[in-house]
Amino acid sequence: MKRLISRTAMGLAAAALAVGGLTTTAQAAPAAVADNGDPTLTDVYIWATDVNLRQQPTTDSPRLAVRSQWWADAVCQTQGQMVHDPAVGSNNWWTAVQEFAGSDIAWVNNLYIRGGEKIAGVRDC
Template sequence: MKRLMRRSATALAAAALTAGALATTAQAAPAAPSGGDPTLTDVYIWATDVRLRQHPTTDSNVLAVRSTYWLDAVCQKQGQYVHDPAVGGNSWWTAVQEFAGSDIAWVNNLYLRGGEKIAGVPDC
């Protein structure tokens, strides 16, 4: 009986360590805050220090910098191709705004959850 209890405790401890390791390597996005426009799709910036730009090009003005952040997506279109050695490349950009309402800014889809072209976000 003691042997069975020790094995069970060891198995539970190993499972807890494994679950903890998985949680640190693949963090889930926090829940989207309330207060956004319910007619728009919420998008999540998964990366840090992502520049939100005036136009869908890296040459345009930076309007804001955000890290691991939720925004309302207005629409998406192809713009300048962006390549990041860590994550690949993409020419799709999404027009976004803050939940409290703001000017439109553009972020390359490389840094948004959802893939090359984000489902649920209309084309511009």
């Protein structure tokens, strides 16, 4: 039930984003992993607050959205810019996430995703 509520909330958030930004500016999913409802996507949890979702796996890339304690569909992960956070550590792995299957892609550094340096179950890009 908790999972269903989370999915419903993500759907509503995605509808709001369609009006405001993420869906119009994010890069397309890498061709080899485009989803279109693929049930093999891995659910990931962004555990931190005020986490930037980026257009590319680098902090120099435009910020597309900010999320706090949020579930997303992970498309794939790759190494990108090293991110240092004194409270959490350092990591150069980034995960491409979607609001829901088939939506646009945004990148989150794995420091802020539950699961460690490289997230188990999320394929490489």
